[in-house]
Amino acid sequence: MAGAAKKRELDFTALPPSAVTEYTTRLCLACIFDIFTAQLGLAPRTAYSEIKKHSPSVEELTARDAKRPYFHTEEKHPRCPYCDAAKRWHARLDTYRIEGGKQTDAARRALIKSLPKSEDQFLIVEKKSTRRAVFFDWLDNLMRGLDLDEDAWLIEATRAFLERNDPKTGWAEIFEGVRAVRRSNRLEEGFEREGARLYLSPPLYNDALLVQYLVSRSHKHGGRTLEGRLTLMDLVRRMRYGGYLESRGITERDQFEILEQLVEHLTGGDAPVKLYYVVDRRDFLDKVKTVYAAYAS
Ligand SMILES: [Zn+2]
Numbered sequence: 001m002a003g004a005a006k007k008r009e010l011d012f013t014a015l016p017p018s019a020v021t022e023y024t025t026r027l028c029l030a031c032i033f034d035i036f037t038a039q040l041g042l043a044p045r046t047a048y049s050e051i052k053k054h055s056p057s058v059e060e061l062t063a064r065d066a067k068r069p070y071f072h073t074e075e076k077h078p079r080c081p082y083c084d085a086a087k088r089w090h091a092r093l094d095t096y097r098i099e100g101g102k103q104t105d106a107a108r109r110a111l112i113k114s115l116p117k118s119e120d121q122f123l124i125v126e127k128k129s130t131r132r133a134v135f136f137d138w139l140d141n142l143m144r145g146l147d148l149d150e151d152a153w154l155i156e157a158t159r160a161f162l163e164r165n166d167p168k169t170g171w172a173e174i175f176e177g178v179r180a181v182r183r184s185n186r187l188e189e190g191f192e193r194e195g196a197r198l199y200l201s202p203p204l205y206n207d208a209l210l211v212q213y214l215v216s217r218s219h220k221h222g223g224r225t226l227e228g229r230l231t232l233m234d235l236v237r238r239m240r241y242g243g244y245l246e247s248r249g250i251t252e253r254d255q256f257e258i259l260e261q262l263v264e265h266l267t268g269g270d271a272p273v274k275l276y277y278v279v280d281r282r283d284f285l286d287k288v289k290t291v292y293a294a295y296a297s
Pocket of ligand 1 (some may be wrong): 029082084
């Protein structure tokens with residue numbers, strides 16, 4: 001079983017990890033069959049071919065709050081929250097979102113080309129988005145994995161940002177044993193490791209502060225950063241220090257305007273980005289077959 005499961009896994013190693021977001025949802029086939037046969041009065045055979053053609057929308061596949069017949073679970077032997085059906089009635093749908101762009105296009109094309117084509121085992125859906133929207137999706141995902149009550153998140157969030165910002169650098173190794181992250185005015189760009197400390201050049205450090213602020217600003221009062229708890233005014237003051245705002249061409253006086261401009265700069269703003277969703281329907285197709293067999297017999 002483990003071998004078979006492994007074989008089915010897709011290989012995303014040629015893509016930067018931060019460019020791929022994974023979503024998993026479950027679909028209850030008992031619920032669907034029930035709708036088609038009991039409510040719509042279709043014969044099981046017709047219901048089967050209709051259901052096989054079913055292609056869920058990206059919204060259904062990636063929603064945080066699932067609606068019938070979709071549901072989310074972490075359990076090993078879950079039951080359908082709507083009709084209590086056991087696991088053999090559930091189909092798992094994995095969806096992978098790949099950010100388009102120079103760093104991913106070639107690897108994405110190769111990956112999609114390598115997928116089996118028969119029976120629509122995989123669906124590829126393209127959507128247009130903006131750099132800003134993709135950034136905030138990423139931030140949202142990051143926040144879910146952080147414990148804001150433990151100080152370790154500050155370093156975790158810094159590392160996640162650096163990985164996203166510069167996927168080619170081996171950040172895992174660089175962060176090994178890091179206990180503190182500091183600003184270094186000696187560095188014009190990049191970073192330097194010294195013992196358990198990681199020094200970042202002011203531009204990188206400021207971007208990391210901004211990410212920390214955005215992660216935690218709704219948490220208690222003000223945002224929490226490597227520089228302690230900061231109100232927006234404090235943050236803007238730090239950003240002004242060393243001519244950072246000037247160097248970014250930000251001349252606004254209003255702090256909310258400045259934040260807007262900083263975010264624009266950090267995220268890439270309205271610049272268009274294409275998103276490619278790879279929907280893995282293999283488990284769905286398998287389960288539809290076995291469920292139909294059970295119905296027909
Ligand atoms: Zn159900």
